Amino acid sequence: MNALAPTGGGGGGGTDDLKEPPKRGRWVPYALLAPGMIWLVVFFLIPMLVQGGTSLQTGGLEKGYEFTWHFSTYWDALQTYYPQFLRSFGYAAAATVMCLVIGYPLAYAIAFKAGKWRGLWLVLVIAPFFTSFLVRTLAWKTILADNGIVVDVLNTLHFTDVTALLGLTEGDRVLATPLAVICGLTYNFLPFMVLPLYASLERIDPRLHEAANDLYADPKTTFRKVTFPLSLPGVVSGTLLTFIPASGDYVNAAWLGSPDTGMAGNVIQTQFLRVLDYPTAAALSFILMLLIVLMVSAYIRKAGTEELV
Amino acid sequence: MSEQQRAGASGDVNLVGLSKSFGSNTVVQPTDLTIPAGSFFAVLGASGCGKTTTLRMIAGLEEPTTGQVLIGGQDVTGLPPYKRPVNTVFQNYALFPHLSVAENVAFGLRRKGRKDVDGPVKEMLELVELGHLGGRKPAQLSGGQQQRVAVARALINHPQVLLLDEPLGALDLKLRRQMQLELKRIQTEVGITFVHVTHDQEEAMTMADTIAVMNGGVVEQLGSPADLYESPRTKFVANFLGQSNLLDTRITGTSGGYLLMDVHGTRMALPVDRTAAQGDQVVMGIRPEKIAIQHASAADSNGNRNRIDGGVIVDSSFIGVSTQYTVRMPWAQEITVFEQNMERDHRLVPGAPVVLHWNPDHGFGLAPEPATASAAVKA
Numbered sequence: 024m025n026a027l028a029p030t031g032g033g034g035g036g037g038t039d040d041l042k043e044p045p046k047r048g049r050w051v052p053y054a055l056l057a058p059g060m061i062w063l064v065v066f067f068l069i070p071m072l073v074q075g076g077t078s079l080q081t082g083g084l085e086k087g088y089e090f091t092w093h094f095s096t097y098w099d100a101l102q103t104y105y106p107q108f109l110r111s112f113g114y115a116a117a118a119t120v121m122c123l124v125i126g127y128p129l130a131y132a133i134a135f136k137a138g139k140w141r142g143l144w145l146v147l148v149i150a151p152f153f154t155s156f157l158v159r160t161l162a163w164k165t166i167l168a169d170n171g172i173v174v175d176v177l178n179t180l181h182f183t184d185v186t187a188l189l190g191l192t193e194g195d196r197v198l199a200t201p202l203a204v205i206c207g208l209t210y211n212f213l214p215f216m217v218l219p220l221y222a223s224l225e226r227i228d229p230r231l232h233e234a235a236n237d238l239y240a241d242p243k244t245t246f247r248k249v250t251f252p253l254s255l256p257g258v259v260s261g262t263l264l265t266f267i268p269a270s271g272d273y274v275n276a277a278w279l280g281s282p283d284t285g286m287a288g289n290v291i292q293t294q295f296l297r298v299l300d301y302p303t304a305a306a307l308s309f310i311l312m313l314l315i316v317l318m319v320s321a322y323i324r325k326a327g328t329e330e331l332v
Numbered sequence: 333m334s335e336q337q338r339a340g341a342s343g344d345v346n347l348v349g350l351s352k353s354f355g356s357n358t359v360v361q362p363t364d365l366t367i368p369a370g371s372f373f374a375v376l377g378a379s380g381c382g383k384t385t386t387l388r389m390i391a392g393l394e395e396p397t398t399g400q401v402l403i404g405g406q407d408v409t410g411l412p413p414y415k416r417p418v419n420t421v422f423q424n425y426a427l428f429p430h431l432s433v434a435e436n437v438a439f440g441l442r443r444k445g446r447k448d449v450d451g452p453v454k455e456m457l458e459l460v461e462l463g464h465l466g467g468r469k470p471a472q473l474s475g476g477q478q479q480r481v482a483v484a485r486a487l488i489n490h491p492q493v494l495l496l497d498e499p500l501g502a503l504d505l506k507l508r509r510q511m512q513l514e515l516k517r518i519q520t521e522v523g524i525t526f527v528h529v530t531h532d533q534e535e536a537m538t539m540a541d542t543i544a545v546m547n548g549g550v551v552e553q554l555g556s557p558a559d560l561y562e563s564p565r566t567k568f569v570a571n572f573l574g575q576s577n578l579l580d581t582r583i584t585g586t587s588g589g590y591l592l593m594d595v596h597g598t599r600m601a602l603p604v605d606r607t608a609a610q611g612d613q614v615v616m617g618i619r620p621e622k623i624a625i626q627h628a629s630a631a632d633s634n635g636n637r638n639r640i641d642g643g644v645i646v647d648s649s650f651i652g653v654s655t656q657y658t659v660r661m662p663w664a665q666e667i668t669v670f671e672q673n674m675e676r677d678h679r680l681v682p683g684a685p686v687v688l689h690w691n692p693d694h695g696f697g698l699a700p701e702p703a704t705a706s707a708a709v710k711a
Contacts, residue, residue, distance in 0.1 A: 228426065233420075234426035234427075236393070237413050237418075238485070238489070240443050244443060249430075
């Protein structure tokens with residue numbers, strides 16, 4: 024315990040450089056940091072280093088693996104599986120946009136219009152979490168089944184004709200198409216969008232709406248100039264909380280998609296558990312992580328880091 | 333109807349039978365009120381008296397249950413707030429936290445489609461002495477500065493009426509005094525009708541030309557600060573604006589424009605025209621500073637002043653410019669007396685027997701109302 028604590032403090036940002044005031048209870052911050060630090064070191068940092076090592080190994084199951092600084096695994100993996108990466112980010116982006124489109128009005132209604140029913144609505148938003156992720160995703164298989172009510176209605180409305188033109192569906196089917204995967208992702212990650220949006224909308228002082236009204240802004244302008252800008256922290260954290268896990272997801276693509284809709288997560292799973300090509304699987308994991316970090320930091324820089332919820 | 337016809341000037345505000353109920357709870361009883369253009373009008377009352385609701389109905393932020401709001405003779409009752417020629421300085425200011433001070437001030441002009449806002453914004457910030465802070469965010473300003481931004485943001489639109497909802501409530505005492513004078517200066521400078529809602533009687537008296545005292549959703553009395561202070565017409569007004577001693581009396585007759593009355597066995601007089609009550613039960617009020625106090629042994633006949641013998645000082649506190657005495661009457665009521673510190677009589681200490689007397693013309697007569705009679709039976 025004691026041996027680890029200073030490591031944690033050092034990692035937390037130069038606490039050691041400070042002049043130490045001879046105060047009692049100086050160990051308290053370290054003690055508070057320790058559980059989290061130990062957890063992260065044992066279950067995140069060490070596995071990641073091991074993984075990094077694995078990605079640079081060569082060999083096979085029979086002969087065993089050897090550490091050879093074999094960086095070209097990365098290049099080969101990227102060249103072979105770039106379609107899956109593109110799909111991952113494409114589907115995740117589409118699902119994030121859908122979540123925002125569905126989630127913003129929902130969060131807005133809960134924050135400003137639900138009155139005493141707020142609590143109930145929030146419970147309903149997180150209610151899906153009471154059931155297993157897998158069960159919920161499987162349920163979508165039934166919902167989107169061929170000749171099911173949903174697909175019949177979409178066909179009758181010629182909705183599937185439009186999505187087929189966009190390459191999101193094939194023929195009269197929805198299941199086993201990109202649309203099905205995007206729907207699954209949207210459904211599964213919607214609460215991650217709604218909750219931060221709600222939190223930032225709910226914090227807006229209703230008197231600011233009155234002030235805007237008083238200063239000649241009609242309801243539309245009030246939303247555009249006051250409500251929406253003030254909810255931006257929620258939009259940023261909601262999109263991050265949706266996009267990041269969605270781009271690493273493989274369950275939705277596995278259950279609701281087809282071999283043609285595989286995402287990066289599916290490839291990693293296959294490489295690890297079926298092909299047993301550990302170096303490639305590890306390299307793919309690192310590539311996914313790096314790409315997400317790059318995209319997210321670019322996004323945050325653009326959206327502004329201040330006041331992130 | 334006559335209300336509507338009189339409402340000619342551009343900044344007049346007329347309330348016609350205006351009331352507001354939330355469910356079965358009537359917050360503002362039907363009220364008729366005319367606020368003349370260019371005046372500094374204060375609505376004064378304790379919290380929950382309906383003053384803020386009245387203001388919000390003028391702004392359009394609250395829909396009246398009955399009645400009309402007319403601004404400059406035009407019925408605006410059905411108009412949403414963003415179509416009314418009024419602006420509001422909100423309690424706690426409600427500045428937009430994501431916009432700079434200059435953009436906060438420019439907000440109204442931009443909504444009206446003005447492109448060249450820089451000049452007016454600069455001018456307005458100069459008026460409130462914040463010319464150098466246009467680039468800051470509201471959170472980087474002190475309370476007093478935020479308050480002035482709120483005033484600038486409203487005034488820049490040249491509204492016909494400026495509504496102020498407890499605008500100084502969040503400031504400390506010293507800053508509040510300073511801002512009172514500042515607001516008064518600005519009002520004189522721009523000449524716009526100000527409607528100022530406050531619970532602070534001193535604030536209302538310092539700033540307003542006319543004060544409406546509200547209590548329980550009703551305007552109890554309307555008048556100039558001096559009017560309200562010298563001739564309150566209800567117990568609530570008598571006690572809300574300054575302090576009053578209230579004495580229960582029984583009318584015994586009239587003589588030469590004066591009511592003659594019996595106050596616990598002592599004969600007193602009160603001008604008929606300063607009495608807002610009818611019948612033989614009248615409560616006589618007298619302000620503490622109008623009462624003279626003398627040691628019992630030094631008291632002379634006092635001519636035809638109202639005079640009470642047999643008082644005993646129970647408490648005296650020295651406040652610098654004056655001394656405040658609490659005197660117990662023979663009938664156990666306690667009366668407060670403020671005495672200027674000119675020639676202090678050192679015999680006036682707790683326990684001393686004293687005589688109180690005052691000019692009958694300084695008293696005022698009120699109707700006895702059991703509901704608000706708490707002060708009269710304080711004893």
